[in-house]
Amino acid sequence: HKFxxxxxxxxxxxxxxxxxxxxxxxxxxxxxxxxxxxxDGSLHVFTPENVMDIQRQIGxxxxxxxxxxxxxxxxxxxxxxxxxMTHRWLDRCIARHKETEGLxxxxxxxxxxxxxxxxxxxxxxxxxxxxxxxxxxxxxGGLSVGEPHEDMYAMTSIVTEILPKEKPxxxxxxxxxxxxxxxxxxxxxxxxxxxxxxxARHGLLYTSRGIVHIRNEKxxxxxxxxxxxxxxxxxxxxxxxxxxxxxxxxxxxxxMIASLQNLSFYLSLVRQARQHILDGTFSTWKSSILxxxxxxxxx
RNA sequence: GGGGGUGCGCCGGAGUUGGAGAGCCGGGCCAGACUGUAAAUCUGGUGUCUCUGACUGAAUAGGUUCGAGUCCUAUCACCCCCA
Numbered sequence: 019h020k021f022x023x024x025x026x027x028x029x030x031x032x033x034x035x036x037x038x039x040x041x042x043x044x045x046x047x048x049x050x051x052x053x054x055x056x057x058d059g060s061l062h063v064f065t066p067e068n069v070m071d072i073q074r075q076i077g078x079x080x081x082x083x084x085x086x087x088x089x090x091x092x093x094x095x096x097x098x099x100x101x102x103m104t105h106r107w108l109d110r111c112i113a114r115h116k117e118t119e120g121l122x123x124x125x126x127x128x129x130x131x132x133x134x135x136x137x138x139x140x141x142x143x144x145x146x147x148x149x150x151x152x153x154x155x156x157x158x159g160g161l162s163v164g165e166p167h168e169d170m171y172a173m174t175s176i177v178t179e180i181l182p183k184e185k186p187x188x189x190x191x192x193x194x195x196x197x198x199x200x201x202x203x204x205x206x207x208x209x210x211x212x213x214x215x216x217x218a219r220h221g222l223l224y225t226s227r228g229i230v231h232i233r234n235e236k237x238x239x240x241x242x243x244x245x246x247x248x249x250x251x252x253x254x255x256x257x258x259x260x261x262x263x264x265x266x267x268x269x270x271x272x273x274m275i276a277s278l279q280n281l282s283f284y285l286s287l288v289r290q291a292r293q294h295i296l297d298g299t300f301s302t303w304k305s306s307i308l309x310x311x312x313x314x315x316x317x
Numbered sequence: 318g319g320g321g322g323u324g325c326g327c328c329g330g331a332g333u334u335g336g337a338g339a340g341c342c343g344g345g346c347c348a349g350a351c352u353g354u355a356a357a358u359c360u361g362g363u364g365u366c367u368c369u370g371a372c373u374g375a376a377u378a379g380g381u382u383c384g385a386g387u388c389c390u391a392u393c394a395c396c397c398c399c400a
Contacts, residue, residue, distance in 0.1 A: 219358085
């Protein structure tokens with residue numbers, strides 16, 4: 019595809035997740051979703067059509083379909099109804115996307131989203147529906163909303179068996195480093211998640227030596243680098259004790275350094291994963307690294 | 318040197334007509350949570366112990382009283398006024 023931002027394509031979300039996360043201040047109807055702004059109370063209406071228009075205007079290379087991300091737990095009746103509405107919304111997204119053009123002279127592709135909560139037969143149905151639309155990227159939504167990890171893996175497994183292998187498979191909203199490796203093993207190619215940056219801001223670091231709660235007193239006098247193996251210079255050059263000091267002191271700089279650490283860790287993790295897949299050593303590598311990166315770092 | 322005032326938690330504040338306090342609010346500190354980002358956020362803990370319950374505690378030492386953080390005496394510390 020002729021992305022404008024070929025090296026780092028811009029992907030925008032549709033607001034489907036906000037249908038879930040801001041459920042107190044919205045109303046869902048077949049036509050679309052009405053939101054009440056939490057800032058000034060003003061009314062905002064989102065439809066499959068205007069969400070396509072908005073994402074085109076923003077200049078996204080990858081535009082997400084407008085969907086409903088169902089909560090967990092979700093009864094089967096609601097999950098079924100919601101899934102079918104998401105499918106109908108998808109067709110409206112596709113229609114609008116087709117009848118409009120890239121606003122800035124480059125292609126803006128549309129990615130559909132599978133729903134179906136934690137019901138295997140719904141997931142299967144939705145995966146088949148989404149695959150039949152023959153879009154360049156296929157996404158899996160409605161997971162990592164509080165369900166047990168086993169459910170998340172089970173649902174991912176069901177849909178990756180159906181989605182075409184030659185197209186990127188994008189698991190939305192996942193996850194922890196361990197989640198990433200497990201889902202890569204199940205055939206996922208793309209992720210996005212707030213966890214690395216939110217956890218960084220809240221003092222949880224992912225490092226090559228294990229998880230660090232940077233506020234913990236045990237790091238007060240630990241002058242080891244934040245992560246000696248990090249690609250981020252700030253992590254190699256500053257100590258855990260210094261970062262802890264910044265965090266305890268309420269310095270915004272701590273959020274920056276911690277975010278750089280977590281993002282570079284994630285990036286390094288998936289680069290390694292790719293290399294091990296190419297080398298045919300992914301599986302053994304995964305089981306050797308999981309206990310290290312998922313457990314607390316020793317002082 | 319004389320007179321007056323104030324002392325309880327790691328810190329600040331509130332409260333007290335002699336009547337239930339391990340005990341209010343805020344901060345700090347400690348620990349945990351966070352998964353397609355509204356939220357640099359939220360939750361819990363923060364005297365000691367043999368911990369589902371006990372014990373000790375209102376500057377320190379005594380006293381009055383059925384009962385004292387509150388009243389009395391002495392001492393100590395800090396603050397204010399006078400010299």
